[in-house]
Amino acid sequence: MQTKSLHYGWIIVAIAFFALLVGAGIRSTPGVLMVPLEQEFGWERTVVSLALAINLLLYGLFGPFAAAFMNRFGIRQVTSFALLLLAAGTFLTTQMKSAWQLYLLWGVIVGIGSGCTVVLSAMVATRWFVKRRGLVVGILTASGATGQLIFLPILAQLVTSEGWRTATWMISIVSVIMFVIIAFFMRNYPSDKGLAPYGGTEDITEIPQNQSNPFASAVDGLRTAIRSRDFWLLAGSFFVCGFSTNGLIGTHFIPACIEHGIPEVKAASMLALIGIFDIIGTTVSGWLSDRFNNRWLLFWYYGLRGLSLLFLPSALDSAHLSLWFFIVFYGLDWVATVPPTVRLTTDIFGKENAGIMFGWIMASHQIGAAFAAYGGGFLHYLFNSYFFTFILAGIFCFLAAGIVMRIGKTAKPYVEKVIVK
Known part of the structure; x- marks a missing residue:
C-alpha cells in the first residue's frame, strides 16, 4: 500500500518555527539582562525600559512593511535578512559603553530584525495551507513560548555564572546558524517544490508576486484598514494583548520576582514555564479557531487573562504556591489570542491582504507592548512597585473582552478569491 509523503509545507512550518523560536529567545533576553545592565552601568530602570520600548515598537511597526517585502522579494530573502540583523545587533551590544548604543543596537537594529519576522506565521499559513491554517498559526505562535522555555533558563544561568556578555554572544551565534538553515531550506511558494498548497488542489493557484513598491503596498494597506471599523476593533484588542503579555510580563516579570526575594535563575525558569503552558494553550487555540466562533474564543481569552493579572500582585506577596497557580493559568492564555485574530483578519480582509493587514494589527500589539515596557518601568520609578x-x-483585558464581540458584525461574508498568475 502506497503511503503519502510528507507535504513540504510542514517542513516550511518547522523551519519557520525555529526561526521564530530564535527571535522569541532574543526578545525574551532583556528580562534577564535588565538587572545586570543596571548594576554594571548604573542606569535607572527607565533607561533599559526605554530601549525595550523602542525594540517592541519597531518590532510591531515594521510588520506590515515586512509583509510587503515578503510579497515583493520572498519569505526566504526577508527572513534571512532578519536573522543577520539579529546576529549583528546582539553581538555589537556586547561592545556598548553608553545608553545611546543600547537604544541603537537593542532598540533599533534588533527591533527591526525582529519585526521582519512578525508576520511570518500568517504568511506561511496563507501561502502553504488551505486546510489546517488555524493549527499552523497556533504552532508557529507557540514558538514564542518555546523560545523563552529553551533560552531563558540557559541565559539566566550564563548571566549568573559567566556574565551577560557571554549570554548575548550565545544568542548571536544561534542567529547565524538559523540564517544558514533558512538560506538552504526555506521556499517562498508551494510551486517552488512543484506542489499545490496543503489541502488544496492544482486548480488553486497562488497569489502572484507583487511587483509594486513594498512601502507603497504597506501604506495602501493602512489606508484601506483605517476605513474599516473591524480593523480598529482588531487593532484595539491586540493593543491590549501586547500590553498584557510581552510588554508587561515578558519585560517586568523577572525584575518583579527579584524584588520579592526570588532568585533570578528561578524567576527566569518560572517565565520559561509559562512558555510550556503557552505551547499547549496556543496550539489548542489554533485547533479551536478552525472549528468555533473566533469572537467568543477571544472573549474568553481576554477575560481569563484579566483575572490572572489581577491575581498576580497577591501571588507575588504570598506563598510561592499561588505564583505557580498564576504561571499555569496565565501561561495557557499567554498568546492564545493570535490564531483567532489571524483567522478573523483573513476572513474579513481576504487571503491576499492577510499578511499586510495582520502586520498593521500586529503593529498595534507592539505599540501596546512598548507602552507596557516603558510604562511599567516608569510606574515602578514613581511607586517603587x-x-x-x-x-x-x-x-484593560476586561475592556478588550467586550471589544472583540463587535468584530465582524458589519462585514460582508468573505469568499476566498482564486488569483491566477
Whole structure:
C-alpha cells in the first residue's frame, strides 16, 4: 500500500518555527539582562525600559512593511535578512559603553530584525495551507513560548555564572546558524517544490508576486484598514494583548520576582514555564479557531487573562504556591489570542491582504507592548512597585473582552478569491 509523503509545507512550518523560536529567545533576553545592565552601568530602570520600548515598537511597526517585502522579494530573502540583523545587533551590544548604543543596537537594529519576522506565521499559513491554517498559526505562535522555555533558563544561568556578555554572544551565534538553515531550506511558494498548497488542489493557484513598491503596498494597506471599523476593533484588542503579555510580563516579570526575594535563575525558569503552558494553550487555540466562533474564543481569552493579572500582585506577596497557580493559568492564555485574530483578519480582509493587514494589527500589539515596557518601568520609578501596572493591565483585558464581540458584525461574508498568475 502506497503511503503519502510528507507535504513540504510542514517542513516550511518547522523551519519557520525555529526561526521564530530564535527571535522569541532574543526578545525574551532583556528580562534577564535588565538587572545586570543596571548594576554594571548604573542606569535607572527607565533607561533599559526605554530601549525595550523602542525594540517592541519597531518590532510591531515594521510588520506590515515586512509583509510587503515578503510579497515583493520572498519569505526566504526577508527572513534571512532578519536573522543577520539579529546576529549583528546582539553581538555589537556586547561592545556598548553608553545608553545611546543600547537604544541603537537593542532598540533599533534588533527591533527591526525582529519585526521582519512578525508576520511570518500568517504568511506561511496563507501561502502553504488551505486546510489546517488555524493549527499552523497556533504552532508557529507557540514558538514564542518555546523560545523563552529553551533560552531563558540557559541565559539566566550564563548571566549568573559567566556574565551577560557571554549570554548575548550565545544568542548571536544561534542567529547565524538559523540564517544558514533558512538560506538552504526555506521556499517562498508551494510551486517552488512543484506542489499545490496543503489541502488544496492544482486548480488553486497562488497569489502572484507583487511587483509594486513594498512601502507603497504597506501604506495602501493602512489606508484601506483605517476605513474599516473591524480593523480598529482588531487593532484595539491586540493593543491590549501586547500590553498584557510581552510588554508587561515578558519585560517586568523577572525584575518583579527579584524584588520579592526570588532568585533570578528561578524567576527566569518560572517565565520559561509559562512558555510550556503557552505551547499547549496556543496550539489548542489554533485547533479551536478552525472549528468555533473566533469572537467568543477571544472573549474568553481576554477575560481569563484579566483575572490572572489581577491575581498576580497577591501571588507575588504570598506563598510561592499561588505564583505557580498564576504561571499555569496565565501561561495557557499567554498568546492564545493570535490564531483567532489571524483567522478573523483573513476572513474579513481576504487571503491576499492577510499578511499586510495582520502586520498593521500586529503593529498595534507592539505599540501596546512598548507602552507596557516603558510604562511599567516608569510606574515602578514613581511607586517603587509593579502593583498598579498589573492591576491596570487586568482592567484593560476586561475592556478588550467586550471589544472583540463587535468584530465582524458589519462585514460582508468573505469568499476566498482564486488569483491566477
